[in-house]
Amino acid sequence: MSMNAPGLTEDQRNQAFSEYVGDESKVEPKDWMPEAYRKSLVRQISQHAHSEIIGMYPEGNWLTRAPSLRRKVALLAKVQDEAGHGMYLYSAVETLGVSRDDLFDDLLSGKAKYSSIFNYPTLTWADIGAVGWLVDSAAIINQVPLCRCSYGPYARAMVKICKEESFHQRQGFEIMNTMAKGTDAQHRMAQDALNRWWWPSVMMFGPPDNESKHSAQSMAWKIKRHSNDDLRQRYVDVMVPQAEFMGLTIPDPDIKWNEERGHYDYGDIDWTEFKQVMAGHGQCNKQRIETRQAAHENGRWVRDAALAYAEKKAARKAASKVAAE
Amino acid sequence: MAKNDWPLFEVFIRSKQGLDHRHVGSVHAIDAEMALTNARDLYTRRGEGVSIWVVASNDIVASNPEESGTFFDPAEDKAYRHPTFYEVPDDVEFL
Numbered sequence: 220m221s222m223n224a225p226g227l228t229e230d231q232r233n234q235a236f237s238e239y240v241g242d243e244s245k246v247e248p249k250d251w252m253p254e255a256y257r258k259s260l261v262r263q264i265s266q267h268a269h270s271e272i273i274g275m276y277p278e279g280n281w282l283t284r285a286p287s288l289r290r291k292v293a294l295l296a297k298v299q300d301e302a303g304h305g306m307y308l309y310s311a312v313e314t315l316g317v318s319r320d321d322l323f324d325d326l327l328s329g330k331a332k333y334s335s336i337f338n339y340p341t342l343t344w345a346d347i348g349a350v351g352w353l354v355d356s357a358a359i360i361n362q363v364p365l366c367r368c369s370y371g372p373y374a375r376a377m378v379k380i381c382k383e384e385s386f387h388q389r390q391g392f393e394i395m396n397t398m399a400k401g402t403d404a405q406h407r408m409a410q411d412a413l414n415r416w417w418w419p420s421v422m423m424f425g426p427p428d429n430e431s432k433h434s435a436q437s438m439a440w441k442i443k444r445h446s447n448d449d450l451r452q453r454y455v456d457v458m459v460p461q462a463e464f465m466g467l468t469i470p471d472p473d474i475k476w477n478e479e480r481g482h483y484d485y486g487d488i489d490w491t492e493f494k495q496v497m498a499g500h501g502q503c504n505k506q507r508i509e510t511r512q513a514a515h516e517n518g519r520w521v522r523d524a525a526l527a528y529a530e531k532k533a534a535r536k537a538a539s540k541v542a543a544e
Numbered sequence: 545m546a547k548n549d550w551p552l553f554e555v556f557i558r559s560k561q562g563l564d565h566r567h568v569g570s571v572h573a574i575d576a577e578m579a580l581t582n583a584r585d586l587y588t589r590r591g592e593g594v595s596i597w598v599v600a601s602n603d604i605v606a607s608n609p610e611e612s613g614t615f616f617d618p619a620e621d622k623a624y625r626h627p628t629f630y631e632v633p634d635d636v637e638f639l
């Protein structure tokens with residue numbers, strides 16, 4: 220029985236829906252869905268979209284000071300991609316019946332949540348390497364399983380995004396590797412950036428499984444595929460050898476290969492810091508929102524001009540139609 | 545004016561000559577002309593398209609999932625429209 224079939228009770232629809240997503244079938248915008256599923260997706264996709272938008276600021280900070288034209292065009296293209304990712308995701312979340320303007324308002328007012336990682340400052344050029352390498356690598360590990368998410372528009376947006384992330388990660392690695400193998404001073408900068416970005420990156424996978432309040436339901440609905448801790452473990456396993464290759468040291472003395480588990484062990488995470496940043500007390504929370512607000516305000520004349528132009532064109536068209544009659 | 549409420553346009557892209565246009569997502573724009581350039585900037589940053597269609601989302605007429613049972617029913621019991629319905633001896637070629 221389909222959850223869309225006419226005349227079903229709420230319970231029957233819920234039951235049919237669980238079976239439907241359980242069978243790996245995809246849900247499309249006009250299908251019947253439980254209100255909690257819709258809300259959960261709106262929350263997740265809009266937070267994801269906001270993260271892409273705010274994610275432009277730490278890197279945008281270095282656009283005018285990139286050390287070469289090659290680095291500058293690459294970084295510019297990456298930051299543009301992040302804007303694009305935000306747009307793909309706003310487009311996906313709008314299919315769930317929310318308006319993009321309302322989502323923008325939530326971000327501008329500081330009400331909306333976004334990834335905690337973007338509330339840390341980019342202090343030196345090496346931070347741009349660290350962000351591309353550490354943060355985009357974490358994003359890829361988070362995002363690849365979302366390409367199979369049960370909600371069609373979200374899954375399709377993620378496919379487009381994942382294709383683009385690979386260049387982001389590589390350009391970050393290239394910067395990091397160049398600096399790590401450069402002069403002593405450059406190597407120190409790379410190590411310093413890794414020291415500051417490592418733990419916030421590890422926290423990007425969210426709270427530990429026993430504290431993650433949305434996880435179990437998201438897994439049952441096939442929105443989420445792997446637990447936070449499983450994804451985090453995968454991240455550590457991928458990143459440790461890459462850091463070693465560059466001759467950099469991950470700032471966690473407990474990192475050690477565990478033969479028995481077939482994974483790297485790692486140290487305890489300071490979740491109070493994570494909670495502080497999520498609660499708005501990170502180093503850059505205030506600055507990020509203010510920058511976003513200023514960008515929105517400074518773009519106002521462009522939006523007004525576009526509207527005036529469209530109205531003028533429409534009026535001319537109407538006038539010439541009258542003249543022709 | 546705090547809000548734009550610019551209309552939504554669905555975007556379809558032909559990735560290369562010889563293929564159909566395919567739905568890729570949507571953009572907001574003040575009019576169709578702006579929707580085309582927005583769609584170009586958003587969906588073809590790496591040469592993903594040779595042609596773009598945009599259409600106001602409100603102008604799309606769609607079938608209703610609640611009625612898909614009856615709506616698509618006429619085709620459901622017509623197995624004889626498929627080649628597998630027909631019996632063909634194993635030793636006959638090119639069928």
Ligand SMILES: [Fe+2]
Nearest residue numbers: 271300301304
């Ligand atoms: Fe992104």
Ligand SMILES: [Fe+2]
Nearest residue numbers: 301355384387
């Ligand atoms: Fe990225």
